[in-house]
Amino acid sequence: LLLLATKGPPRPQRADGGRRLPPSPPGGLPLLGHLHLLGRLPHRALRSLAASHGPVMLLHLGRAPTVVASSAAAAEEALRARDAAFASRPRMPMADRLVYGSRDISFAPYGEYWRQARRVCVLRLLSARRTRSFCRVRGQEAAALVARVRAAPAGCAVNLSDALISYSKAVVTRAAFGDGDYGLDGDRGGEKLRRVIADLQELIIAPSVREIAPWLGWVDTLTGLEAKTERTFQAIDGLLERVIADHRSRRLGGPQVLADGEADDHRDFVDVLLDVNEMDEDTGLRLDMDNIKAIITDMFVAGTDTSYTVLEWAMAELLNHPQEMRKLQGEIRAAVGATGDVTENHLDGMPYLKAVISETMRLHPPAPLLLPRETTEDTELLGYHIPARTRVLINAWAIGRDPASWERAEEFAPERFAGGDAPMDYAKVGQDLRFLAFGAGRRGCPGAGFAAPSVELALANVLYHFDWALAATHGRRRPPVLDMSEAYGLTVRLKEPLLLVAKPWSRQ
């Protein structure tokens, strides 16, 4: 340890040719570089480092030189002005193993395959039309969410976090696989499937010693990381094989591909990808089975926890801001009236709901450092030279709370997004580079339009049907405010689940 701690890598100041590199914090260690400075909540540690070293820093995270951008101006340059130069993803060994050699969209390196696969995703899977086609699914799952809360005995605590996770996973699972019973073997309720997806999400970002020092790869075997990765991969792969085989045999029964303009309401993601595999001419892309499995896996990894995290933080903020909670419930209850049935048709009449979601995502972007980028060529950022193949992290969390960009930056104030001639639409990716929860540019999130009705409908339902209060836990008295501590993972969520008491609301 002493040997490790003696002298870190030299602070790089100049690249070959004398070009100026971004400043580096001192304290780097051999092997680890600056990894040990990140702590348990890297977005917070990186904001503190940026306060001393500026909005563009160069860190060494293990072997990877990594640039961190922490201001809206730096994000603007990286994600808009020089978007193509910042558009790749670094190779991540765990994603390689779990997502079929990164042949998905999120982890695929920039290039022809990514371009075509993303096009299929944007035009076919996550288009406005396809998203609308899942309206019935969202409605049924929102009703199941309400029923689950209602089932708790009066006055007893409900684990709302659990209910929201189930809702988010169910919406994506049914969009991906259709309405068949596709739990893992013997798993009708989908509980095992939920666990395997959770393992997958945890493993993709699991720290692998092999990544830092390939010659120490045996440590991953000893800690059981490799065995767990293999088990999880086999479970997901087996399930996807079964789902695809079922869809194929159903398709043998008759043509599934409908002409443009015809109702195609019941085609799920697997059907759509099989269409592309069989007959797509305009994209010029042929997807093999591993590509299809990788893209479906990506939808689970990218689409479930992100949406659930927004719901959880929105409820948490509202519980700590009762006035805003009452205002939002007033809006929802007035828009829906006494019918008792909150549908997507009502959402357009709820501008304050959208403002609350925008404000929640400003303060709590589910992926606070987005997904890592990698430069495709030598480039620049705010005057600093950034060599090709440098890893890039954009600190969306710090940018969303930057007092240079936002008044009362640390406060939850949905009003900032309400009113005005053209209030910001949070689902329009890249509209305002101070707000980066969905990233921006050519690698920005293609799922924002899919996520929006799902998040809005769930939140509108739980706030229409119930009044909420914190529950007393473990024999202790009800806390005066909710603890907003964070836990780091694929997304940053509340450390403790939301244990709440729900009081059914009725107009009478």
Ligand code: HEM
């Ligand atoms: C509130 C919900 C969501 C949030 C906050 C979110 C956030 C993000 C972020 C930060 C990125 C990286 C952007 C960048 O590098 O600039 C991303 C990428 C991506 N997201 Fe989302 N996402 C959400 C929902 C979804 C959903 C529902 C889906 C699909 C069902 C999805 C699919 C993807 C995909 C495929 C990518 C990779 C894009 C690429 O690399 O080209 N996301 N998302």
